[in-house]
Amino acid sequence: MALLQIAEPGMSAAPHQHRLAVGIDLGTTNSLVATVRSALAVVLNDENGRSLLPSVVRYRADGVEVGCHAMQAQAMDPQNTIASVKRFMGRGLSDIADAAHLPYRFVDEPGMVQISTVAGVKSPVEVSAEILRVLRQRAEKSLGGELVGAVITVPAYFDDAQRQATKDAARLAGLNVLRLLNEPTAAAVAYGLDNGAEGVYAVFDLGGGTFDISILKLSRGVFEVLATNGDSALGGDDFDHRIYCWILEQAGLSGLNHQDARLLQTHARAAKETLTEHEDAPVTAVLSTGEMVNLTLTTEAFASITKSLVSKTLAPTRKALRDAGLTVEEVKGVVMVGGSTRMPVIQRAVGEFFGQEPLNNLDPDKVVALGAAIQANVLAGNRSEDDWLLLDVIPLSLGLETMGGLVEKVVTRNSTIPVARAQEFTTYKDGQTAMSIHVVQGERELVSDCRSLAKFELRGIPPMVAGAARIRVTFQVDADGLLSVTAREQSTGVESSVTVKPSYGLSDEQITQMLQASQEYARDDMLARALQEARVEGGRLIEAVEAALQEDGHLLNEGEGGKIAAKIEELRVAIAGDDHRRVTQAVEILNHATESFAARRMDASVNKALAGHKLEELES
Amino acid sequence: MHFDFSKNHFELFGLPSAFHIDMERLDQAYREIQTLVHPDKFAHLGEQEKRLSMQWATHANEAYQTLKKPLSRARYLLHLQGVDTEEESNTAMPAEFLMAQMEWREAIMEAKEAQDVADMEQLHHRLRSEMREQHQELVRLLDDQADYQGASGLVRKLKFMEKLGEEIDAALELMEA
Numbered sequence: 001m002a003l004l005q006i007a008e009p010g011m012s013a014a015p016h017q018h019r020l021a022v023g024i025d026l027g028t029t030n031s032l033v034a035t036v037r038s039a040l041a042v043v044l045n046d047e048n049g050r051s052l053l054p055s056v057v058r059y060r061a062d063g064v065e066v067g068c069h070a071m072q073a074q075a076m077d078p079q080n081t082i083a084s085v086k087r088f089m090g091r092g093l094s095d096i097a098d099a100a101h102l103p104y105r106f107v108d109e110p111g112m113v114q115i116s117t118v119a120g121v122k123s124p125v126e127v128s129a130e131i132l133r134v135l136r137q138r139a140e141k142s143l144g145g146e147l148v149g150a151v152i153t154v155p156a157y158f159d160d161a162q163r164q165a166t167k168d169a170a171r172l173a174g175l176n177v178l179r180l181l182n183e184p185t186a187a188a189v190a191y192g193l194d195n196g197a198e199g200v201y202a203v204f205d206l207g208g209g210t211f212d213i214s215i216l217k218l219s220r221g222v223f224e225v226l227a228t229n230g231d232s233a234l235g236g237d238d239f240d241h242r243i244y245c246w247i248l249e250q251a252g253l254s255g256l257n258h259q260d261a262r263l264l265q266t267h268a269r270a271a272k273e274t275l276t277e278h279e280d281a282p283v284t285a286v287l288s289t290g291e292m293v294n295l296t297l298t299t300e301a302f303a304s305i306t307k308s309l310v311s312k313t314l315a316p317t318r319k320a321l322r323d324a325g326l327t328v329e330e331v332k333g334v335v336m337v338g339g340s341t342r343m344p345v346i347q348r349a350v351g352e353f354f355g356q357e358p359l360n361n362l363d364p365d366k367v368v369a370l371g372a373a374i375q376a377n378v379l380a381g382n383r384s385e386d387d388w389l390l391l392d393v394i395p396l397s398l399g400l401e402t403m404g405g406l407v408e409k410v411v412t413r414n415s416t417i418p419v420a421r422a423q424e425f426t427t428y429k430d431g432q433t434a435m436s437i438h439v440v441q442g443e444r445e446l447v448s449d450c451r452s453l454a455k456f457e458l459r460g461i462p463p464m465v466a467g468a469a470r471i472r473v474t475f476q477v478d479a480d481g482l483l484s485v486t487a488r489e490q491s492t493g494v495e496s497s498v499t500v501k502p503s504y505g506l507s508d509e510q511i512t513q514m515l516q517a518s519q520e521y522a523r524d525d526m527l528a529r530a531l532q533e534a535r536v537e538g539g540r541l542i543e544a545v546e547a548a549l550q551e552d553g554h555l556l557n558e559g560e561g562g563k564i565a566a567k568i569e570e571l572r573v574a575i576a577g578d579d580h581r582r583v584t585q586a587v588e589i590l591n592h593a594t595e596s597f598a599a600r601r602m603d604a605s606v607n608k609a610l611a612g613h614k615l616e617e618l619e620s
Numbered sequence: 621m622h623f624d625f626s627k628n629h630f631e632l633f634g635l636p637s638a639f640h641i642d643m644e645r646l647d648q649a650y651r652e653i654q655t656l657v658h659p660d661k662f663a664h665l666g667e668q669e670k671r672l673s674m675q676w677a678t679h680a681n682e683a684y685q686t687l688k689k690p691l692s693r694a695r696y697l698l699h700l701q702g703v704d705t706e707e708e709s710n711t712a713m714p715a716e717f718l719m720a721q722m723e724w725r726e727a728i729m730e731a732k733e734a735q736d737v738a739d740m741e742q743l744h745h746r747l748r749s750e751m752r753e754q755h756q757e758l759v760r761l762l763d764d765q766a767d768y769q770g771a772s773g774l775v776r777k778l779k780f781m782e783k784l785g786e787e788i789d790a791a792l793e794l795m796e797a
Contacts, residue, residue: 381664
């Protein structure tokens with residue numbers, strides 16, 4: 001249908017080369033990369049045929065190890081071997097409840113905690129980037145070319161700081177982020193497309209360190225998230241920790257060194273996994289002190305020590321249903337996602353809550369990566385036979401601090417994204433020329449109970465009597481669930497505006513610096529890569545603009561066509577040269593020249609759709 | 621910005637400007653528009669297309685949410701008629717309505733103190749059904765009689781009831797925590 005071609009201008013010309021795109025599930029415990037090959041979503045394996053990459057990074061004085069090797073070194077080198085780094089993304093030291101029990105040397109930095117290693121102080125963003133880099137290389141090797149982009153999944157309940165940190169990590173790993181996609185939504189895509197599902201579904205996603213519950217309505221190619229809830233600090237790790245504490249208690253141990261602690265933690269996890277298939281799990285270990293541990297964990301004992309964790313998943317589930325305005329009976333199916341849903345205690349609790357057997361027909365470890373790959377394929381511009389639409393929501397309310405440390409909510413949770421909301425504020429003192437704006441996220445009434453995302457000052461307000469100034473603060477949440485805030489004084493026509501990125505995010509300069517500092521790129525490589533990227537982008541833009549001109553030339557204003565043609569030529573010349581900055585500049589100029597033409601095309605396409613709609617009504 | 625935002629929300633979705641609307645048609649028109657303008661359709665294109673698409677998709681979401689919920693739809697219709705619903709400034713309410721409000725609040729307090737989830741959920745459902753009755757009244761006032769002042773008063777009442785609903789939901793959340 002013609003309308004779709006407007007949305008994908010490059011598509012109407014010659015058939016396209018398949019654009020390489022991947023979906024990455026950056027998990028707490030394991031990470032995966034998947035792609036769509038010959039119309040089929042597949043997980044990409046490493047050279048040893050393993051699909052799961054343990055999310056463990058070991059720093060050494062002379063390099064970095066990621067995955068299995070790093071995991072094996074955990075007990076030997078606990079301080080430099082970082083596991084479950086996802087739990088630290090966008091978090092301060094005070095957010096990490098069990099920091100004292102972890103072997104890492106944390107550095108308390110404002111915004112995000114850092115970890116001191118033998119290779120220097122590392123931020124969780126850098127650690128995650130190491131994992132993503134390995135997956136990128138795996139994909140490029142396996143697919144035989146550079147990636148156009150990637151969809152990175154995040155827990156639906158991740159707040160803005162955690163999302164921003166994830167996106168920064170991906171950029172640091174040299175990935176072009178096509179979209180941050182919520183994990184349960186990715187799973188729903190994989191499940192829904194596979195099963196032709198229609199109706200209301202719940203996706204129950206319990207991973208290694210995060211829990212999400214999403215309620216979705218699936219209908220005729222639309223995946224609409226009605227509500228989401230969860231706990232970004234609850235997962236399989238917590239179940240392991242309960243077993244670990246049980247071992248210490250049963251064996252009467254205390255004051256263990258890091259190696260022994262790590263050893264018993266490994267045994268704790270093994271015991272949990274054994275209980276998936278067996279009634280009892282033996283726990284036998286010899287500590288460095290020569291002490292013997294010889295215990296048996298029964299299914300009953302496990303159920304009783306983890307009872308409160310299980311119920312911590314059900315409270316958000318209830319909330320999500322209520323936010324969706326639905327009852328348990330209206331849920332047609334419950335899709336189980338995440339390795340931790342293998343636990344029989346979880347299967348049973350979920351089955352009882354929803355009054356139906358949960359659906360386990362997709363591999364809970366892989367379904368998120370597969371869904372992300374399917375979406376990445378579409379976002380990269382590869383034609384897909386049947387088109388679908390994802391309508392996702394923001395998990396937590398966004399607001400501003402007002403007088404008395406109270407929160408004024410501006411965007412409420414479960415709003416469909418992208419969303420924008422504005423709120424007006426005024427000065428409270430005569431002659432006040434500045435206003436400080438504090439952006440927070442969370443559901444609680446007090447600022448101190450919510451997460452602080454950003455603080456900035458709007459200056460240059462013209463002096464007026466108290467209450468006369470009109471400051472309009474606009475929140476815009478994009479399709480990645482990321483927020484930007486603009487403040488503008490408007491009563492006098494004098495506008496000063498500032499757009500902020502939440503303070504946990506890295507600036508573009510910082511990312512560039514880190515990229516340069518990373519050992520992967522020598523300077524020449526950087527330049528060559530930048531040129532290559534700029535050329536690809538420039539080429540794509542020319543292709544898109546030409547297709548648009550061909551299709552909608554009648555929408556051009558007088559003289560506009562000639563101007564655009566000239567700018568296309570300038571870009572062609574720049575692409576033929578070897579200066580990436582010239583190409584980027586020419587891209588910007590061409591973009592600018594086509595700005596109002598592009599806007600007219602968009603309006604025309606919507607109007608056309610509506611006209612078609614009215615025609616249908618006349619006919620019916 | 622070159623935006624054809626001159627259309628009101630009803631026109632955007634090809635619906636008649638009325639309180640009673642065909643929800644299925646609204647859903648369908650919304651999805652058709654999002655299929656065209658959603659950022660996922662523009663992820664492989666330039667910054668400019670991405671920005672335009674975000675603005676359009678944001679606008680479509682705003683319009684859809686406004687029309688989907690009865691209270692905001694009524695408020696919006698009144699706004700199109702140039703009628704201010706004065707929800708912040710006009711707090712004069714009929715005595716009878718205020719009495720009913722007090723009774724609601726007492727019932728909520730009692731359920732809260734007794735920590736009675738079932739009771740609270742009962743209140744939740746009773747309130748919803750009362751609100752639905754008021755929505756029927758809005759059809760009469762707005763669509764049949766064009767009584768905008770009357771509708772404006774009813775919007776103010778519904779706003780009160782919505783706040784009650786929020787209180788009930790917040791109490792339920794606390795009880796379950």
